[in-house]
Amino acid sequence: MEAKKEEKLHIVLFPWLAFGHMIPNLELAKLIAGKGHHVSFVSTPRNIQRLPKLSQNLVPLIKFVNLPLPTVQNLPQNAEATTDVPYDVVQYLKKAYDALEEPFTRFLESSKAHWLFYDFVPFWAPSVASKFGMKSAFFSIFTISTLGFYGPPSSLMGNDSYRQKPEDFTVPPLWVPFPTTVAYRYFEIKKIFDVMSDNDSGVSDVYRLGSSIQNCDIVVIRGCTDFEPEWFQVLENIFKKPVIPAGQLVNTEFKSGEDNDRWRWMEDWLDKQEHGRVVYVAFGSEAKPRQDEVAEIALGLEKSKLPFLWALRVKRGPWDPDVLRLPEGFEERTKGRGIVCTSWAPQLKILGHVAVGGFLTHSGWTSVVEAVQNEKPLVLLTFLADQGINARVLEEKKMGYSVPRDERDGSFTSDAVADSLRLVMVEEEGRIYRETIKEVKDLFVNKERQGRYMDELLNYLLNHL
Template structure:
C-alpha cells in the first residue's frame, strides 16, 4: 500500500510540475506579446531641423511623411515663409506632423524676407547661414518644451546635438546627401581639425586614401573651385561647411543617411568604419506628388503642350532651386538645344531671388527660332509631373539627388551638367554605374560648347551608342522605388530609434 501511495504522490508531483512549466511558458509568451504590443503602441516624437534649402527641406518632409505613416509624431521646424511654401501633406498625416515656425533672426546683408537659399544670390548664402545659427536660442526654447525623443538635424546647425544632449534628447545627423559624398568627405576629425590632409583644392580632385576600394568618385577641378569658398572658415558665416559637417557627425548618437545598402554597400560600410557609430540608411525616398497638384493651372498648360509631342522625344532641362548657370553657360545650353533639333522643355531660373542683380538672358532670337518645338519656363514648374509624362525622353540635370531619384522613378535617362555642392560626386557615381552621361567640359574652367550639349543629348536620347543609359535607368528603377524595400528601411529606422532611446 505504501508503494502505491508513493507512486501516486510522484505522479501528482510530476503533473503539478508540468502544469507549472506550461503556466510559466504561457506567462513568458504573454509577456513577450505584451512587450511587442507596447512597442507598437509606443509613439516616438521626432523633431526635424533641416537646412533652409528646398533640396534639403523636401527630403526631410518625405522622411517625415514616411515616419508619420507608421504612427509616429514629427515636429518639422523651419521659418514661417518656408513652411508656407512646402508641399501640403495629406489630411490623414496632418495630425501627426506639426509644422513649427521659428522666425529667422535679422542679419546684416541678408535681404528682407529671404528665408531660403532660393531667395538670395549665391554670395549671400553665407549670411543666411549666420542667421540660421542665430536660431539656436529660440530653437532651444522650443526643444525644452517639446518632450521630444529624438532630434534629426542637418549639417548646417552643428550646434543642435549639444542642445539636445543637455536636454536628454537623442540626436541623429540626417544627411540628405548620399553615402558616397559623406565617404568622400572623410572622418569627422579631418573635417574639424586644421591639420586635415586636404590643404588645397587639388586635394579634392583625387580619391582619398581612406577609400580602399576601386572608385573614381572625386570632384573635378572646376567643380571644387566653384564651391571653394564654403571650405574656408573665413567665409561670412564664421564656419566652413567642412567644419559644420565634421561637428555634426562627431556629436550625434547615430547617422541617418539617404540611400540604400543594395545600391552603395561599400560606401555604407566605409561610413561605419570612419564614424565608429551606427549608420542607418533610410532608402532613396522617392518623391510623392503634392496634395492637390492635379488641378494646378500651371500644370494644365504644360500638359497640353507635352500631349502634343511624340512619345519619348522631349528633353526636360532643369537645374534645381540653387544651381544657377553663368550667362555664358546659358548661351551654350540654349544653342545646344537648338542644334540638337530635339523638342525641349526648359525650366530656367533667370535669377536667384529678387535681389540677384545678374539676370540671365537667352541668345537673341532663340525663342523665336525654337518656338515650334521648345518651351522656356522662367517660373515654378511641377518637375515630378513633367518627368511622369510619356513625351519626356531624357533629363538634362545638375545631378541633385532628388532630381536623380525622380528621373529614375520615371525611367528617364540622364545627361549630367554639374554646378554646386555635392553634384560632382553624384555625377561620378552615376557615371561609374552607367546611369548618366556627363556633358564633356574643360577640366580646369568647366567650360563647354553648344556642340557638346547637342551631341550629349542626342547620344542619350536617340543614338544606339547611348542605349546603355536608357536601359540602365530602367534596370535601376526597382532598386530606387520599390515600396516594400522602402517600407522595410523605415521599419528598421523606427525599431532602432525605439531600441536606442529605451522607450
C-alpha cells in the same frame, strides 16, 4: 522589447533652409507619420508656407513649427531660403540660422520629443538636445558616397593634413579601399573651395559637417545600402558609430489645385510631342548657370533638333542683380519645338509624362531620384556643392552621361550639349543609359524595401530611447 514597439515616437526634424534639404526631410516626416509616429517639422514661416501640402491622413501627425528668422545685416528681409538669395549671400542666411539657437532651445525644451534629427548647418543642435536628455541623429541628405568621399569628422574639422588644395580633391581619398572614379573634377572643386574656409557666419561648411557627424548619437542617411554597399562600409569604418539608411525618400508630392493651370498648358504641349523625344532641362533651386553657359545650353538645345521643355531660373531670388538672358532670336527660331518656363515648373509631373525621354540636370540627388522614379536617363551638367560627386556615381553606374567640359574652367560648347543629348536619348551607343535607368528603378522606388528601411530605423529609435 516588444512592448516598446507599441510606443509612439515624437521626432523633431530641423532641416537647413534649402529646398533640396527641406523636401527630403518632409518625405522622411511623411514616412515616419505613415507608421503612426509624431513629427515636429521646424522651419521658418515662409518656407513652411512654400512646402507641398500634406495629404489629409498625415495632417494630425505632422506639426509644423514656425521659428521666425532673426534679422541679420546683409540678409534681405523675407529671404528665408537659399533659393531667395545669390550664392554669396547664403553665408548671411547661415548667420541668421545660427541665431535661431535660442528660440529652438526653448521649443525643444517644451517639445517632450524623443529624438532630434538635424541637418549639417545647425552643428550646435546636438548639444541643445543633450541638455534635455534627448537623443540626436545627424540626418544627411548627402548621399552615402558623398559622405564617404568627404571623410571622417576629424578630417572635416581641420585635422586633414593631406587634403589642403583643390587638386587633392580630384582623386579618391586614402580611406576608400576600392578602385573608383568618384572624386571632384578640378573645375568643380575650384568653384566651391570656399566651403573649406570660414565665411561671414564665422564657421566653415566643412567644420559644420564634421561637428554634426562627431556629436550625434547616430547618422541617418538618405540612400540605400543595396545601391552603394561598398560606400556604406566606408561610412561605418570612418564614423565609428551606427549609420542607418533611410532609403532614397522618393518624392510623393501632394499638390492642391493651385498648380493645375500651369501644368495644364504644359501637359497640353507635351501631349502633342512624340513619345520619348522631349528633353527636360532643369538645374534645381540653387544651381544657376553663368550667362555664357546659358547661351551654350540654349544653342545646344537648338542644334540637337530635339523638342525641349526648359525650367530656367533667370535669377536667384528678387535681390539677384544678375538676370540671365536667352540668346537673341533663340525663342523665335525654336518656336513650337521648345518651351522655356521662367517660373516654377511641376517637375515630377513633367518627368512623368511619356513624351519626356531625357533629363539635362545638375545632378542634385532629389532630381536624380525623381528621374529614376520615372525612368528618364540623365545628361549631367554640374554646378555646385555635392553635384560633382553625385555625377561620378551616376557615370560609374551608367545611369548618366556628363557633357564634356574643359577640366580647368568647366567651360563647354553648344556642340557638346547637342551631342550629349542625342547620345543619351536617341543614338544606339547611348542605349545603355536608357536601359540602366530602368534597371535601377526598383532599388529606388520599391515600396517594400523603403518600408523595411523605415521599420528598421524606427525600431532602432524605439530601442535606444
